[in-house]
Amino acid sequence: MSIINQNPEQIARDNIDKMLRNAGWVIQSKSTVNLAASKGVAVREYQTDIGPADYVLFVDRKPVGVIEAKKEEEGHRLTVVEEQSSEYAKAKLKYLNNDPLPFVYESTGIVTRFTDYRDPKPRGRNVFHFHQPGTIAEWLKKGDSLRARLQKSPVLDETGLRPAQIKAVNNLEHSFKKNRPKALIQMATGSGKTFTAATFVYRLLKNADAKRILFLVDTKNLGEQAEQEFMTFQPNDDNRKFTELYNVQRLTSSYIASDSQVCISTIQRMYAILKGEELDESAEQDNPNESSWMQQQASKKQAMPVEYTPKVPIEQFDFIVIDECHRSIYNLWKQVLDYFDAFLIGLTATPDKRTFGFFNENVVSEYTYEESVIDGVNVPYDVYNIETEISKNGDVIKGGWFLDRRDKLTRKKRWQQEEEDTEYSKNDLDKKVVNPSQIRNIIREYKHALKTTIFPKRVDENGDYEVPKTLVFAKTDSHADDIIKIIREEFDEGNDFCKKVTYKAVEDPKSVLNRFRNSYYPRIAVTVDMIATGTDVKPLEVLLFMRDVKSTNYFEQMKGRGTRTINSDTLQLVSKTAKTKTHFVIVDAVGAIKSKKTDSRPLERKPTIALKDLLGAVTMGIADEDLFLSLANRLIRLDKQITDKEQEKLLEYSGGKNLKQITKELLTAFDPDAIEEIAQGLIAKIPVEDRTPQAYEDSRKEAQEALITLAATTFNGELNNYVDNVRKQHEQIIDSVNIDAVTRSEWDTTSVDKATEIVKDFSEYLLKHKDEIKALSIFYNQPYNRRDITFKMIQEVFEVLTLEKPQLAPDYVWEAYKALEEVKSEQPKDVLTALVSLIRRACGIDPELKAFDTTIEANFNKWIFKQHTGQHNRFTPEQLDWLRMLKDHVISSYHIEIEDLDFTPFDAKGGRGKMYQLFGNEMNEIMNELNEVLAA
Incomplete structure (x- = not known):
């Protein structure tokens, strides 16, 4: 029958037939039924006692479902x-005397809905395609449906889980029980999102008998981290690791193992699998949301749609967990999620309006950064600002100056005399112009501020300053190289001290990152984007921003690199002079904290399209005529500028195609004559009686898709990077004449506000508990009994404070006081001594903050001086030595009792017998006097 004469119902039936065949069903008419023909048989117009059903589905000769065609x-x-x-x-x-059939579809061949009537409160849902017969056989074998099994999840064993993680898992499972198709878990960076995911994934596999779960990420780096988390995860109810119980596969090709139960994949790779293409690994290095134009274009133009893939059916995954779901699930990439018939669970620290909308506002758990700090899960941060003259205002390069010009790609320099004045702004720095003095002044001031203000006590036993682990954010790869060179010079250190962690680094970036995380060197790492998001480096204590960031979400993710807590012992393995990580510091050298931010990255750039984005869009399958023509036009211009040597290198990345050939393929993809020529060749292979208008249309479509694929498959991550770098202005001017100067180096005013808040919180906490905790009760209500305060009492205060208010750690409160008032004392090395000092300041015993150990020393010296005035010296030299031992004991234990004389260091000197021998009946009186005087 000619397509022209077909009615709309028949067109729908033809589309449904095609879908069923693709899914593995054999289609039969009611008059030629042979249920043994295949595992799955779809019979048209099968008679029922209420009339003929459009399709009845049989699996293994048994009826299982119906399709209503519209x-x-x-x-x-x-x-x-x-x-x-x-x-x-x-x-x-x-x-047949059949029971009701459980699987019901309604379909137009374009839109399909499905209901599993085995579900509790069966609810229809849109599906991309029909399920395969083998899948339905598996479902029937299991008895209960997935949604029914989800109702029976046992109570969560909360051992080892934080309150926020418990809430997230419980609320998510409650959402599953309500058959909500999408759920969003918002958890602050560093609060254990992946561990939470491993917990609920384990429970879904064990308790709900889920077949397979997809853990979706948007960079290879995040995928590797997720794999590590699953490898180390051990459930509470089994002494085996997760990977001993279930097969975890991180996809590195299009192959999905039939026995894998957790698949970890980038969304780029999954998109390529559904398109039937192999993915270049370099496409997984940067998250796809980096390409803002590509995202905008994909929302306006028809992206290359994914089509049904029998090897990866829609039921391949029961659940999809989307890590960092705020950035990579829209437009082009949304097709991946729409394809699968699966529950979607989003994980993010920084959702925006689109994220809430995508997940149907079903936020099952919210755990903010502020809450995580209060709970002691994360550490807070302070901001230190460094500003220089050129960083703020730029400068002018005068005509006539002799300056170096540097090739961006090769870094080769040449010396030339400037012909005219060149004015540059702060935005031109490290792109068009490099001013080494600007970088040097920032680094030099950072080094000075570290030692004097930011972390002044980091001096080792040799008197050398130990730089805290620092991550520097650079603008570009060449900017990173400049920063590294100057850091090594200014800190007077070698190559190991400061390393680059970018995908373009010569050294294996993963190896450098691992050393940065676990070894003493490097102390400073410089990155562009590779570890800006999603990567844990717990010992990090400083983030140095030398690039601005315009996206709120991205900036929050970058800040999240410093929030991780770490226990003191582990921290000291890589930073020997660090006592404990109470906070981290953002050193802002570009005004990143206060610069205007937008909600989402896709809106942050100008409408002018960067070549990098054009290349990325073609690579990832956006087939749009404007896009292909724009890219061809750019490459035509580039072909006139490129050198023979660069052209030679380009051939390595393009599979031997030069720019002229690549350009021709881009233009041909939308050339009607070229499309028609290929289409005629395809038509010629079709029998004359079947050459319908639809056949002609299909041939043209097939011809154009072949031309588009030919043009697009040339592009890959390495070629794109090379073309983009070659296209960029080849040279930078090295402004070595204009000398920069630091104009501002100080704590941010918000840090002062924060310090005020911390001191206020600390004082209020002490007041609130002064009647419950014995030591506080004495400090506030019975100051005359301070001599009775013991080490155990102070330890009790510290333990309660650590448990209930970890953000009020003595180290952090001490720094807050320093930000508000002149503190002449150094903070005591002993944390309990520091706590006593702070309590004395907060309750008004000391008018200014001073170290309690120095107070004891001063009180002791004053007391001794008083004993030695007048007619005679009260104590002999030997007695003085004993008194100093007693004083030292009070410094470490806050109180001295007669029993203490039986232990170190007194026992080695003769213990209480020796003291009695020296002081006679005055012994107890002197000890009481010292307890009172020293604690004054």
Whole structure:
């Protein structure tokens, strides 16, 4: 029959037939039924006791479901016909005394809905395609449906889980029980999102008998981290690791193992798998949301759609966990999520409006950074600002100056005299112009501020300053190289001290990152984007921003690199002079904290399209005529500028195609004559009687897709990077004449506000608990009894404070006081001594903050001086030595008792017997006097 004469119902049936065949069903008419022909048979117009059903589905010769077919224009009415299709499912089939059929579809061949009537409160849902017969056989074998099994999840064993993680898992499982298709977990960076995911993934596999779960990420780096988390995860109810119980596969090709139960993949790779293409690994290095134009274009133009792939059916995954879901699930990439018939669970620290909308506002758990700090899960941060003259205002390069010009790609320099004045702004720095003095002044001031203000006590036993682990954010790869060179010079250190961690680094970036995380060197790492998000480096104590960031989400993610807590012992393995990580510091050298931010990255750039984005869009399958023509036009211009040597290098990355050939393929992809020529060749292979208008149209479509694929598959990550770098202005001017100067180096005013808040919180906490905790009760209510305060009492205060208010750690409160008032004392090395000092300041015993150990020393010296005035010296030299031992004991234990004389260091000197021998009946009186005087 000619397509022209087909009615809308028949077109829908033809589309449904094609879908069924693709899914592995054999289609038969009611008059030629042979249920043994295949595992799955779809019989058209099968008679029931209420009339013929459009399709009845049989699996292993048994009826399992029905399909109600509707014409395309009725796609919006499919929910209305659910009652009609369910009646057919309940009806008796001719010749059979069947139970109601559980699997019911309504379809136009374009839009398809599905209901599993085994579900509690069965609810229809849109599906991309029909399920395969083998899948339905598996479902029936399991008995209960997935949604029914989700109702039976046992109570969560909360051992080892934080409150926020418990809440997230419980609320998520409650959402599953309600059959909510999407759920969003918002958890602060560093609060254990992946561990939470491993917990609920384990429970879904064990308790709900989930077949396979997809853990979706948007960079290879995040995928590797997730794999490590699953490898180390051990459930509470089993002494084996997760990977001993379940097969975890991180996808590095299009192959999905049949026995894998957790698949970890980038969304780019999964998109390529559904497109039937191999993915270049370099496409997984940067998250796809980096390409803002590509995202915008994909939302406006028709992206290359994914099509049904029998090797990866829609039921391949029961659940999809999307890590960092705020950035990579829209537009082009959304097709991956729409394809699978699966529950979607989003994980993010920084959702925006689009994220809430995508997940149907079903936020099952919210755990903010502020809450995580209060709970002691993360550490807070302070901001230190460094500003220089050129960083703020730029400068002018005068005509006539002799300056170096540097090739961006090769870094080769040449010396030339400038012909005219060149004015540059702060935005030109490290792009068009490099001013070494600007970088040097920032680094030099950072080094000075570290030692004097930021972390002044980091001096080792040799008197050398130990630089805290620092991550520097650079603008570009060449900017990173300049920063590294100057850091090594200014800190007077070698190559190991400061390293680059970018995908373009010569050294293996993963190896450098691992050393940065676990070894003493490097002390400073410089990155562009590679570890800006999603990467844990717990010992990090400083983030130095030498690039601005315009996206709120991205900036929050970058800040999250410093929030991780770490226990003191582990910290001291890599930073020997660090006592404990109470906070981290953002050193802002570009005004990143206060610069204007937008909600999402796709809106942050100008409408002018960067070549990098054009290349990325073509690589990832956006087939749009404007895009192909724009890219061809850029490459034509580039072909006129490129050198023979650069052209030679380009051939390595392009599979031997030069720019002229690449350009021709881009233009040919939308050339009507070229498309028609290939289409005619395809038509010639079709029998004359089948050359319908639709056949001609299909041939043209096939011809154009072949030309588009030929042009697009040339592009890959390495070629794109090379073309983009070659295209960039080849040279930078090295402004070595204009000398920069630091104009500002100080704590941010918000840090002062924060310090005020911390001191206030500390004082209020002490007041609130002064009647419950014995030591506080004495400090506030019985100052005359301070001599009775013991080490155990102070330890109790510290333990309660650590448990209830970890953000009020003595180190951090001490720094807050320093930000507000002149503190002349150095902070005591002993944390309990520091706590006593702070309590004395907070309750008004000391008018200014001073170290309690120095107070004891001063009180002791004053007391001794008083004993030695007048007619005679009260104590002999030997007695003085004993008194100093008693004083030292009070410094470490806050109190001295007669029993203490039986232990170190007194026992070695003769213990209480010796003291009695020296002081006689005055012994107890002197000890009481010292307890009172020293604690004054």
